[in-house]
Amino acid sequence: xxxxxxxxxxxxxxxxxxxxxxxxxxxxxxxxxxxxxxxxxxxxxxxxxxxxxxxxxxxxxxxxxxxxxxxxxxxxxxxxxxxxxxxxxxxxxxxxxxxxxxxxxxxxxxxxxxxxxxxxxxxxxxxxxxxxxxxxxxxxxxxxxxxxxxxxxxxxxxxxxxxxxxxxxxxxxxxxxxxxxxxxxxxxxxxxxxxxxxxxxxxxxxxxxxxxxxxxxxxxxxxxxxxxxxxxxxxxxxxxxxxxxxxxxxxxxxxxxxxxxxxxxxxxxxxxxxxxxxxxxxxxxxxxxxxxxxxxxxxxxxxxxxxxxxxxxxxxxxxxx
Amino acid sequence: xxxxxxxxxxxxxxxxxxxxxxxxxxxxxxxxxxxxxxxxxxxxxxxxxxxxxxxxxxxxxxxxxxxxxxxxxxxxxxxxxxxxxxxxxxxxxxxxxxxxxxxxxxxxxxxxxxxxxxxxxxxxxxxxxxxxxxxxxxxxxxxxxxxxxxxxxxxxxxxxxxxxxxxxxxxxxxxxxxxxxxxxxxxxxxxxxxxxxxxxxxxxxxxxxxxxxxxxxxxxxxxxxxxxxxxxxxxxxxxxxxxxxxxxxxxxxxxxxxxxxxxxxxxxxxxxxxxxxxxxxxxxxxxxxxxxxxxxxxxxxxxxxxxxxxxxxxxxxxxxxxxxxxxxxxxxxxxxxxxxxxxxxxxxxxxxxxxxxxxxxxxxxxxxxxxxxxxxxxxxxxxxxxxxxxxxxxxxxxxxxxxxxxxxxxxxxxxxxxxxxxxxxxxxxxxxxxxxxxxxxxxxxxxxxxxxxxxxxxxxxxxxxxxxxxxxxxxxxxxxxxxxxxxxxxxxxxxxxxxxxxxxxxxxxxxx
Numbered sequence: 001x002x003x004x005x006x007x008x009x010x011x012x013x014x015x016x017x018x019x020x021x022x023x024x025x026x027x028x029x030x031x032x033x034x035x036x037x038x039x040x041x042x043x044x045x046x047x048x049x050x051x052x053x054x055x056x057x058x059x060x061x062x063x064x065x066x067x068x069x070x071x072x073x074x075x076x077x078x079x080x081x082x083x084x085x086x087x088x089x090x091x092x093x094x095x096x097x098x099x100x101x102x103x104x105x106x107x108x109x110x111x112x113x114x115x116x117x118x119x120x121x122x123x124x125x126x127x128x129x130x131x132x133x134x135x136x137x138x139x140x141x142x143x144x145x146x147x148x149x150x151x152x153x154x155x156x157x158x159x160x161x162x163x164x165x166x167x168x169x170x171x172x173x174x175x176x177x178x179x180x181x182x183x184x185x186x187x188x189x190x191x192x193x194x195x196x197x198x199x200x201x202x203x204x205x206x207x208x209x210x211x212x213x214x215x216x217x218x219x220x221x222x223x224x225x226x227x228x229x230x231x232x233x234x235x236x237x238x239x240x241x242x243x244x245x246x247x248x249x250x251x252x253x254x255x256x257x258x259x260x261x262x263x264x265x266x267x268x269x270x271x272x273x274x275x276x277x278x279x280x281x282x283x284x285x286x287x288x289x290x291x292x293x294x295x296x297x298x299x300x301x302x303x304x305x306x307x308x309x310x311x312x313x314x315x316x317x318x319x320x321x
Numbered sequence: 322x323x324x325x326x327x328x329x330x331x332x333x334x335x336x337x338x339x340x341x342x343x344x345x346x347x348x349x350x351x352x353x354x355x356x357x358x359x360x361x362x363x364x365x366x367x368x369x370x371x372x373x374x375x376x377x378x379x380x381x382x383x384x385x386x387x388x389x390x391x392x393x394x395x396x397x398x399x400x401x402x403x404x405x406x407x408x409x410x411x412x413x414x415x416x417x418x419x420x421x422x423x424x425x426x427x428x429x430x431x432x433x434x435x436x437x438x439x440x441x442x443x444x445x446x447x448x449x450x451x452x453x454x455x456x457x458x459x460x461x462x463x464x465x466x467x468x469x470x471x472x473x474x475x476x477x478x479x480x481x482x483x484x485x486x487x488x489x490x491x492x493x494x495x496x497x498x499x500x501x502x503x504x505x506x507x508x509x510x511x512x513x514x515x516x517x518x519x520x521x522x523x524x525x526x527x528x529x530x531x532x533x534x535x536x537x538x539x540x541x542x543x544x545x546x547x548x549x550x551x552x553x554x555x556x557x558x559x560x561x562x563x564x565x566x567x568x569x570x571x572x573x574x575x576x577x578x579x580x581x582x583x584x585x586x587x588x589x590x591x592x593x594x595x596x597x598x599x600x601x602x603x604x605x606x607x608x609x610x611x612x613x614x615x616x617x618x619x620x621x622x623x624x625x626x627x628x629x630x631x632x633x634x635x636x637x638x639x640x641x642x643x644x645x646x647x648x649x650x651x652x653x654x655x656x657x658x659x660x661x662x663x664x665x666x667x668x669x670x671x672x673x674x675x676x677x678x679x680x681x682x683x684x685x686x687x688x689x690x691x692x693x694x695x696x697x698x699x700x701x702x703x704x705x706x707x708x709x710x711x712x713x714x715x716x717x718x719x720x721x722x723x724x725x726x727x728x729x730x731x732x733x734x735x736x737x738x739x740x741x742x743x744x745x746x747x748x749x750x751x752x753x754x755x756x757x758x759x760x761x762x763x764x765x766x767x768x769x770x771x772x773x774x775x776x777x778x779x780x781x782x783x784x785x786x787x788x789x790x791x792x793x794x795x796x797x798x799x800x801x802x803x804x805x806x807x808x809x810x811x812x813x814x815x816x817x818x819x820x821x822x823x824x825x826x827x828x829x830x831x832x833x
Contacts, residue, residue, distance in 0.1 A: 053460055089380075089382075089387075155562070158566050158570075162566060162569075162570040163566065163569050163570055166570060166571075168570075169567075169570060169572055170563070170566035170567050170569065170570035170572060171373075171558055171563045171564075171566060171567040171570075171572060173556055173558075173567070173572055173573075174534075265559065265560050265563070266560065266562070266563060267563065268557075268558045268559060268560060268563045268567070274559060277559070278380070
C-alpha cells in the first residue's frame with residue numbers, strides 16, 4: 001500500500017517534470033521554426049508576389065505579432081488540442097497530420113512490439129553467456145545492422161525482395177480510401193527495415209543489462225545454489241535487468257516515432273515524414289511545429305514510461321526524489 | 322538514394338525562378354499495393370495507366386491558381402483544357418480555335434471551339450474563358466505575374482464563343498508569351514473549394530480522390546477525340562529512387578522524374594524504358610554573374626569567365642552526359658533561338674583576367690539542382706587554369722530562394738531556368754518587374770524587350786528577339802553551361818506521350 005502511494009507520488013512528480021520539459025521543448029521548437037530562413041507568406045504567395053502582398057498575408061496570418069505573443073497563442077491552443085492552420089493551404093494542422101500520424105503510429109507500433117520481443121530474445125541469448133559463439137554472432141550482426149545507414153538496409157531489402165524476387169511491393173501504395181491495414185504487404189518492407197535497426201540497437205543494450213545482471217552476486221549465488229537455469233533467469237536475473245531494459249524500451253518509443261522518417265521516404269510510406277519534409281520545404285511553420293510537438297510528446301512520454309517502469313522494477317528508486 | 326524530393330524542390334524553384342510559381346492543394350497516390358513484381362498487364366490492356374510523380378507542394382492540388390510542378394501539373398493538363406500549349410518545341414492552339422491580334426497588338430480576339438463541354442455537362446463559353454483569365458490574373462493566384470499585361474477592364478465577351486482581351490501595352494507575343502505558358506479554363510463562378518472537384522473541359526475527368534490518391538477517368542465526350550487509356554491513376558511518390566523501384570517492381574507504369582544516375586544504371590534494363598526530355602524539356606543551368614556588381618561590372622571579366630569554362634566537361638561529369646552544352650542563352654533546341662557554339666580559350670581568359678586584375682572570385686552555390694555544387698567545384702578547377710582561384714560558398718538548397726536579398730546581392734551564383742522558347746523566357750523572367758534579376762539587367766534591356774514584345778509582325782518580332790539574344794550572348798551575365806534533361810521512365814512500348822514544359826501528357830498515349 002505504502003509502495004503504491006509512493007509510486008503514485010513519483011508518477012505525479014515525473015509527470016509534472018515531463019510536462020515542464022515538453023513546454024520548454026515546445027518553446028525551443030517554436031523559436032527554431034520561426035528563425036528558419038525563409039518565410040511562409042512569401043513561399044505561399046510564390047515568386048510573383050510583391051512585398052505588399054507578402055506584408056498583407058503576414059498580417060492576415062498574424063505573423064506580424066511579436067514572437068512571445070504568437071508562442072503563447074499557439075501553445076495555448078495546442079494544449080486544448082488545436083494545432084492551428086497550415087500557412088500554405090489553410091487546412092487545420094490536426095486534419096493534415098491525423099491520417100499520416102495514424103500510419104506512422106501503426107508502423108512504429110508494430111516495430112516496437114517486434115523490437116521488444118526480438119531485443120529480449122537477442123539480449124538474453126547473447127547476454128547470458130558473454131563471449132560465447134552465439135554472443136559473438138549476435139553482437140557482430142547487431143553492430144553491422146546499427147552501423148549501416150538505414151537507407152542502405154532499406155535499399156538492399158527493396159532490391160532483393162521487390163526488384164529481384166518480386167515477392168513484395170517496392171513502395172507502399174494503398175488503393176483508394178482503403179486503410180493501410182487492408183494491405184499488410186505494404187507494411188512488410190518498412191517494418192522489416194525499421195525493426196532490423198531498432199532490434200539490433202535495443203538488443204545490444206539489453207544484452208549489456210543481462211550480462212551485468214548475470215554477474216551480480218545474488219544471481220551468481222542463485223546459480224551456485226543449483227537452481228534451475230530458467231528459475232535463475234526468471235526470478236533473479238530478469239528483475240535485476242528489468243530497470244535498464246525499461247529504460248531501453250522507453251527510449252525506443254520516442255526514437256521509433258522520430259526514426260521512421262528515413263524508412264518512410266525510401267518506401268514512400270504515407271506517414272508523418274512526408275508532411276514534415278513538405279512543411280520544411282514550404283516554410284510551413286504551423287505544420288512543422290505541430291508535428292514537432294507530437295514527436296517531442298512521444299519522446300517525453302516514452303521517457304516518462306521508462307522512468308516509471310524502472311521505478312516499479314527497482315524498489316530503491318521508489319524512495320528517490 | 323533517399324534524397325528527399327529533389328525534383329519537387331528543384332521544380333518549385335524552377336517555377337519561382339521563371340516568375341511563375343507555386344503553392345498547394347490536395348490529394349494523391351494510386352492503388353496497387355497488392356501488385357508485386359511483373360504485373361505489367363494493366364497498362365498493356367489500355368485500361369489504366371498508373372503514374373508515379375512527386376510534387377512541388379507535397380500534395381496533388383487541382384487549383385490552377387496554386388498548382389505545384391509535378392503531379393499537380395499532370396492532373397491539371399488532363400482535367401483542364403488550356404487555350405494554347407507549349408508542345409515540345411512548338412506552341413499550339415488548344416481550346417482556342419484562333420487567337421488574332423488587332424493592328425497594334427493591344428487587343429486580341431480569342432475564338433474557342435464550339436463543341437467543348439465541361440465535365441458537368443455545361444458548354445464552354447467565352448464568359449468562362451474571361452472568368453478564368455480574370456481569376457488567374459488576380460491574387461491570390463500565384464500565376465498573376467504571367468497575366469500582368471492583361472487589362473482586366475477591357476476583357477469583353479463578344480458572343481458565346483468569342484472574347485476580346487485588351488492589354489495594358491501591346492504584346493505581339495501574346496500567344497506564345499502568355500497564353501501558351503499557362504491558360505487553363507474552368508467554369509464561370511468556380512471559386513476556392515470548387516477547384517477540388519477538378520471540373521474542366523479536358524480529356525479526363527476527376528473520378529476519385531481521397532487525399533492520398535487521384536484517379537482520372539477518360540472523358541468520352543471530349544471535343545478533340547477520346548484517349549486510349551480509360552483511367553489514369555496518379556500516385557504521389559516523393560523520392561526518385563522510390564519511383565524507379567515502384568516502376569521496376571510493376572507498381573506503376575510511368576515514373577515522372579528519375580535521376581541521371583538512375584537513368585544510367587537502368588540503361589541496359591529491357592524491362593523499363595528511360596525517356597529523355599532532350600533540350601526541349603530541360604533545365605538550363607547557369608553560373609549567374611551580376612553585371613551591376615564588381616568585378617562583373619567589367620564586361621571583360623564576364624567574357625573571361627565564359628571563355629575559361631569547359632562546358633563539355635561540365636555536362637559529361639555533372640550531368641553524366643545526359644544533357645547538352647549551353648551557349649549562355651535559354652531556349653536551345655526551341656524556336657527563335659539565336660545562340661552560337663562556344664569554344665574554350667584559356668589563354669585569352671587568362672589575359673583578360675590579368676588585365677582586369679582579377680585573381681580570385683567567390684561563387685555562391687546551392688544544390689537547388691542536384692550536382693550544382695559539384696559543378697561549381699569543377700568550374701573552380703577550370704578557372705584555376707586561367708589563373709583565378711574560385712572560392713565556392715555553399716548554402717542550403719531549401720532556403721536558397723527564400724533569401725531574396727542574398728540573391729540580388731550575390732555577384733556570382735548558381736542559378737537555373739526552365740528551358741523554354743527564348744521569347745517566352747525573356748518575357749517571363751527578364752522583364753522589369755520579374756522577381757529574380759540575378760544578372761543585373763538594366764533599363765536598356767527592359768526597353769528593348771518591351772519594344773520587341775510590342776512588335777506585331779511575327780518576322781520582325783523574331784528578329785528583335787534574336788538581336789536581344791545576340792546582345793545577351795555577347796555581354797550578358799549568364800554563364801549558361803548546360804541543359805539538364807527531364808528524365809522519366811516507363812514500361813517499354815508506351816508511345817505517344819507528349820510533353821509540355823516538362824510535364825508528360827497522356828492523351829495520345831498507347832501501348833504497343
